Amino acid sequence: MDSALALISGHFNYWMGIVLMMLGLYVAISRGNLIKKVIGLNLFQTSVFMLYISMGKVAGGTAPILTGKPDTVYSNPLPHVLILTAIVVGISTTALALALVVRIRESYGTIEEDEIAAIERKLEFPKDRPA
């Protein structure tokens, strides 16, 4: 029991990362609302940011800014820098996705996946042509 607790509390941020990851993936796959899908995708990406930032943490380490003292322990700055890039990528993806949703709303009048699918089916099989 103690070891199980230690496994959870010792890796708390990793466990939360996994929870967020699964939540995000589930929302992105299961929701029919295009905006909600984007939110799910964001959650999913954020969980990966957490995963990277957690692995850069060194126990007892401080922010990687030179202090001048030789015995200072620093956290690993590289994963943080990688995630800065990944955050930029995530923002661009979200912006592009939202821009597409705006255009979809303009031309379909809805952002519900099943309603869009119904409109597209009508487009593909108009009444004058046998399906």
Next chain:
Amino acid sequence: MPEALTHHLPALQVVLTLIAAPLCALVGSRWAWSVATATSIVAFAIAIALFASVLDGTVISYHMGGWAPPLGIEYRIDILNGFVLLIVSGIAVLTLIYAQKSVAAEIASEKHGLFYAAFLLCLTGLMGVAITGDAFNVFVFLEISSLSAYALIATGADRDRRALTAAYNYLIMGTIGATFFVIGLGMLYMLTGTLNMADLAQRLFDHGDNRTLRTGFCFVLIGLTLKLAMFPLHLWLPDAYSRAPSAVTAFLSATATKVMVYVLLRFLFAVFSFSFAFEGSVLRVIVLPLAMIGIVVASVVAIFQDDLKRMLAYSSIAQIGYMLLGLALVSQTGVMASIVHLFNHAVTKAALFMAAGCFVLQAETTSIRELRGIGRDMPWTTAAFAIGGLSLIGVPLTVGFISKWYLVEAFIAEGWWPVALLIVGSSLLSFTYIWRVVEAVYLRDAPEGVVRKEAPLSMLAPMWALVGLSLYFGVDSSLTSAAASRAANALIGASNLFWQ
């Protein structure tokens, strides 16, 4: 060329198109095409120079910003990615020449500046993925190319508003794929503390097999196979290819999935290096059967499509199956067959989608029913389509035959007769869907009162250049197969290094 310039060619390969992209947007619609085409020609020239200097087996290692690897970002060019760079930039030049008339007809003129900017960004991303030797850099370039590809596909909305939903679905699935790839990289970084591919390979080997490595491998594999549309992760592809503007489809079908196949090859053989039985068994037990199912299912679905571009898109999924078959075999001939097919399919599919684009321009439809009898009105386009179709089937004297020959040979050498038979049998399925089109365009009468002219020369010329290539390398394949064989040797050799 001055010494200082030749030394920086690897950086220029990517930087040039990256700088030209905003320039395209700034100069506006009138000059954007000229800027984009001129830049892509220079990029192609650089790719030729790089390929020529790595052909003898030398490896160019360029240190970005002067920081030595493994800490700095390294651009590493060997014969394999030199070959991929050549394919990507070459196809880009031909598509841009083709695009001028096609894009003018399909996209509103005020958007042309932005369109060509996105096109160059996509080219930058694809070349960056191919050229870099840094695993995280692959992800960044991957996202540059993917984001611009989503935007490019969405520009098809001027002709068909369903391009918007296609781009949106591709965005969701593509981002999930790229994120899986990053999770995998995170696992590998946790294990080794490095992101340089060569360094990564060495340290992974020193660590030996463990669960983090296996998890990382699976994440990378799933992420990449989603991006390259392996069955059953292909759902984004048919919509995206059939609704994008014709020039975009021609470019993406020939380059985007091919570059992903290259990344998969690089990771499987040069990073994970098959020192662990787990990876080989995942490929043989999961990837190989899925590739086989994909070939059959996608080909059968292609037979029942009325939309020409959609039919070609499903055929693309089947063709990707052939590439995966070759690499899942994990043998020198198998990998070589994959690389040869990578080139051959890029040339063939670009030509076929260009022909479909010519039909869109002149007949304003891609419905096979409505295209009947067009062989008499547009003889050159239709003939190009027919020859490209023969190459898809794998008829001798076309490149399709060469790749199927190597693939069958690789499987027979391993004694896997059923797979070899499936490869031959699946040609019958390709024959069926190509014949449906050929029969409609040549043997049926045109619908009443329809006037169709031949496509303009600027679209016919790049299309026939590709058809010419697919015939030339179908007769004399010594150049492509020598390059592919050396690339396969280098890859397998790199993993053998760790075996011993």
